Amino acid sequence: MTIRVRPRAATDLDACARLLIEVHGTDGYPVEGVADPVSWLTPATAAGAWVGELEGAVVGHALVGTPTATDDAARLWKEREPLAQILVFGRLFVGTAGRNRGVGERLVRTAMTFAAEQEQRLVLDVMDKDKAAIRLYERLGWQHIGTTTHHFGQGNRTEAHCYVAPS
Numbered sequence: 261m262t263i264r265v266r267p268r269a270a271t272d273l274d275a276c277a278r279l280l281i282e283v284h285g286t287d288g289y290p291v292e293g294v295a296d297p298v299s300w301l302t303p304a305t306a307a308g309a310w311v312g313e314l315e316g317a318v319v320g321h322a323l324v325g326t327p328t329a330t331d332d333a334a335r336l337w338k339e340r341e342p343l344a345q346i347l348v349f350g351r352l353f354v355g356t357a358g359r360n361r362g363v364g365e366r367l368v369r370t371a372m373t374f375a376a377e378q379e380q381r382l383v384l385d386v387m388d389k390d391k392a393a394i395r396l397y398e399r400l401g402w403q404h405i406g407t408t409t410h411h412f413g414q415g416n417r418t419e420a421h422c423y424v425a426p427s
């Protein structure tokens with residue numbers, strides 16, 4: 261099957277929102293829920309966003325953005341490398357029908373290339389329950405830099421792992 265990763269267009273947002281609602285139902289991602297998927301997909305911090313296609317149909321999504329004060333992975337990496345230029349990777353998902361064909365890997369690699377071209381280091385956090393994503397990041401050489409507690413909703417919490425991309 262033909263895989264293509266390309267920059268996300270505004271016209272992709274409806275398809276991405278539908279996929280996200282599906283992924284929340286199957287995987288509980290994102291843990292915050294999907295009450296307003298388009299807002300979640302278009303944070304003010306966004307610096308780049310991509311969709312993954314299989315045979316011309318959008319099946320996946322990824323985004324990088326500038327760090328906010330609550331980004332644990334950015335904070336942890338800044339403690340080690342105070343001068344680091346950082347972008348945060350996230351909002352990665354592939355609908356179940358498109359999985360296990362390399363779309364997720366292509367999305368992550370595309371974001372890694374984008375950041376490297378701008379001499380920025382990518383960091384991320386991933387919930388402990390999201391094992392397929394953790395395997396993907398580790399397969400691509402991301403380095404574990406710490407574990408934190410992610411707080412969400414009405415007093416809920418879950419363990420999250422922070423990673424930095426290979427330089």
Ligand SMILES: CC(C)(COP(=O)(O)OP(=O)(O)OC[C@H]1O[C@@H](n2cnc3c(N)ncnc32)[C@H](O)[C@@H]1OP(=O)(O)O)[C@@H](O)C(=O)NCCC(=O)NCCS
Nearest residue numbers: 289352353354359360361362363364365386390392393395
């Ligand atoms: C994590 C996620 C994006 C991975 O997407 P994906 O498109 O399935 O990823 P890939 O296809 O690149 O890799 C998945 C598996 O397929 C395998 N694979 C890749 N291409 C393959 C092929 N052509 N044939 C057979 N297997 C293949 C990979 O080796 C990998 O194996 P593993 O599960 O043993 O590690 C997806 O599972 C997902 O959306 N999960 C829920 C959301 C989530 O957790 N997001 C993370 C946020 S931080």
